[in-house]
Amino acid sequence: MDIHTNRFRWVIFASVLFTYLIISSQRTAPGLITDKLMADFSVKASTIGLVASIQFFVYTGLQIPMGILVDRYGPNLFLISGAALTGIGTILYSLGTHAFILFFARILTGIGDATIWVSMVLILSLWFGKGEFPRLIGLAGMTGSLGFLLATVPFSAVIVSFGWRGSFLSTGILLCVWSFFLFLILVKKPKQPLLVKSTLQHEKIPVLLRRIFLNRQAWALFLCHFGIVGGYIGFIGSWAVPYAMDVYGMTRIEASQVIMISLIGALVGAPLIGWVSSYLGKIKRPYVVFHITVLMCWTAFLLFKGQPPLFLVIILFFIIGFGFGANSLTFAAVRKSFPVTESGSVSGFANTGGFLSAVLLPGVFGSILESVQSTSGSISDGYFYGFFTPMIFSMVGLIGVMFLNEEQGAIGKQG
Known part of the structure; x- marks a missing residue:
């Protein structure tokens, strides 16, 4: 069956958008606990600012390399591993006992985050036709904004209820578990390869x-x-x-x-x-x-x-x-x-x-x-x-x- 007419593609669409929603929320969620981090780790605002910004530096620097890798080996591996890496980074962030651990955790989160958008774009390109793409990529963009919104009042309420460590730990575990479901949805169920070979790999x-x-x-x-x-x-x-x-x-x-x-x-x-x-x-x-x-x-x-x-x-x-x-x-x-x-x-x-x-x-x-x-x-x-x-x-x-x-x-x- 042509994948462009396969109904299962909508399950894939919903799954990758949910992944993007959660990961987008974690880009700005640490900003909610700046004062708590400064108190718990006895560090200055400049240090916390560096910890917060490192994810965006890593994300930006990896966009071109990640695009090349996704083209060469397919998006499935990178979306799945990206969700897992972001989850691991978020878990380490929640368990951190030193500012260095926070710094390392955000680097891991940045690496995982860097895989998501280009992988999602290519997955939608493969499963949906050109005529549908502008509308669907618009919904994907809305999901990113919804993730930023999720990291305001809703996540603040979770932090108040469970503490900042419990909130970030839960999110990290969710992403790690979700990466396994992504494997089932993107690879196992539609019988798609985890790694896709492309003629592009022969080009330097x-x-x-x-x-x-x-x-x-x-x-x-x-x-x-x-x-x-x-x-x-x-x-x-x-x-x-x-x-x-x-x-x-x-x-x-x-x-x-x-x-x-x-x-x-x-x-x-x-x-x-x-x-x-x-x-x-x-x-x-x-x-x-x-x-x-x-x-x-x-x-x-x-x-x-x-x-x-x-x-x-x-x-x-x-x-x-x-x-x-x-x-x-x-x-x-x-x-x-x-x-x-x-x-x-x-x-x-x-x-x-x-x-x-x-x-x-x-x-x-x-x-x-x-x-x-x-x-x-x-x-x-x-x-x-x-x-x-x-x-x-x-x-x-x-x-x-x-x-x-x-x-x-x-x-x-x-x-």
């Missing part, structure tokens, strides 16, 4: 990397993702709460509620934008629209000198979150314009762009904020000049999407 890695790095289509996708992801994850995940507290005098809880508006926007935007793209049969046109929309939102902060009216801030955060949902179109474009046998490598390259911007933006924004505040004495001025960072990142993304050619088979022959 430097040759493949050279073709990707010299390819305009690949760079367009890299820049698309750089522009749409960095502003949302980089700013919303690091400076949005301090911004609301410093400029609008909000409490931490009130500021967090404003950020929830952005998360809701992402939850709504990802599947809706995927559906629109699928309905139109186009990727570039809606992607251009949402890149321009997000760019206008960041520009609005500058037009109001970094202090728009509060009601407008809420609207802007929602729209920025909604526009972030368009990032799934990057991978829909990969699916449409590259052979399936190379989609992992290109997806990894594009995803590197997105998370590179997410890693860079908090530091750049913070440096500008500190520099301006030290010279002018005004924190509001600091935020005003800081907003040039997401605006410029967004402009880079718009340039990328303008160069995107969704009809082009950019590497090798069309699959």
